[in-house]
Amino acid sequence: MESVKATMPWIFFLLFVGVPIAEIAVLISAGEAIGLWPTIFLIILTAGVGASLARAEGRAAIQRLAAANSANAALALADAAAIFIGAILLLTPGFITDALGLSLVFRPTRLLWAHVFVRFWQRRRSDKFEETIIEGDFSEKSDQRSAADRNSHQLLKN
Numbered sequence: 001m002e003s004v005k006a007t008m009p010w011i012f013f014l015l016f017v018g019v020p021i022a023e024i025a026v027l028i029s030a031g032e033a034i035g036l037w038p039t040i041f042l043i044i045l046t047a048g049v050g051a052s053l054a055r056a057e058g059r060a061a062i063q064r065l066a067a068a069n070s071a072n073a074a075l076a077l078a079d080a081a082a083i084f085i086g087a088i089l090l091l092t093p094g095f096i097t098d099a100l101g102l103s104l105v106f107r108p109t110r111l112l113w114a115h116v117f118v119r120f121w122q123r124r125r126s127d128k129f130e131e132t133i134i135e136g137d138f139s140e141k142s143d144q145r146s147a148a149d150r151n152s153h154q155l156l157k158n
Contacts, residue, residue: 019096019097022096023093023094023095023096023097026094026095026096027039027043027093027094027095030042030095042095043093043094043095043098046090046095046098046102047090047091047093047098050086050087050090050091050098050101050102050105051087051090051091053090053102053105053106054083054086054087054090054105057083057105057107057110058080058083058084058087061076061079061080061083062080064076064079064080065077065079065080074118074121074122075114075115075118078114078117078118078121079110079111079114081117082104082105082110082113082114082117083104083105083110085101085104086100086101086102086103086104086105086110087101087105088101089101089104090102090105
């Protein structure tokens, strides 16, 4: 658990500093290769296509979530969460986030991500809750009360 706390600042650093720097580098490279306006057009196109795909897949995921039973509810919930995260990534300008967003919204790759997420979550939960085993012996005790005690107990009940 301590190692997770130590890596959290680095994860946030990569998300909020590393990803935007990488996106800017890719956008500059794309702008140099195909030009400014085609690059802007591609960014807007991926956002529009991604939003419509996310809307359609989101509706289907909500229906699957409503029909899910307890055995597959975690997978259906992870599927819906992946679509939501993918839609946010598609609306974020940039080609890296668009590629990741499409992989989360597109059903075949989303199912792979959902399985990875469910396994990761189950492993984290099992690490938190260690199994406690209490060993011991037991023996049954017979009713050792005397006949007089049983009779007085019966009288109190009535």
